[in-house]
Amino acid sequence: MLGIACSECASIGSYRATSDAFFECLECHHGIIPEDLCLEPSEIWTVNDGGILGSIIDPAESLREMSIAIDEYMEADHDSVGQLQSLRCFRDAVFMLQGALEAGVPYPIVKK
Structure with missing residues (x-):
C-alpha cells in the first residue's frame, strides 16, 4: 500500500x-x-x-496486466529478451495483486 x-x-x-x-x-x-x-x-x-x-x-488491473504478459510471452521468440520482459511484467502484476489481497480487497470476478 x-x-x-x-x-x-x-x-x-x-x-x-x-x-x-x-x-x-x-x-x-x-x-x-x-x-x-x-x-x-x-x-x-x-x-x-x-x-x-x-x-x-486495482486487482482487476493486475489480472489484466497478467493476461497481457502471458500473451506477450507466447508471442515472443523462444529464450528471448521479450520473454524475460514478459515474465517480469507478470511477476510485478502478481505482486500488485498480492498486495491488494493482503489489504483486504476481494479477488475480482472476471466475466468472459
Whole structure:
C-alpha cells in the first residue's frame, strides 16, 4: 500500500480514518473525504489495520496486466529478451495483486 500525501503539509501516509467517515492528517489535521482523492484510473483507495489511508493497484488491473504478459510471452521468440520482459511484467502484476489481497480487497470476478 502506498501512503497518500497530505495536500496541505505534504506528509506521506499520515491520513487516518476518523469516526465520521473522513480522513484527517495526523500532522496538520487537514481533513479529506474519499471523493477528494485524485487517484490514477488503475488505483483504488484502502485503509490498513492502523486506519491509515493509502492506495493500491486495482486487482482487476493486475489480472489484466497478467493476461497481457502471458500473451506477450507466447508471442515472443523462444529464450528471448521479450520473454524475460514478459515474465517480469507478470511477476510485478502478481505482486500488485498480492498486495491488494493482503489489504483486504476481494479477488475480482472476471466475466468472459
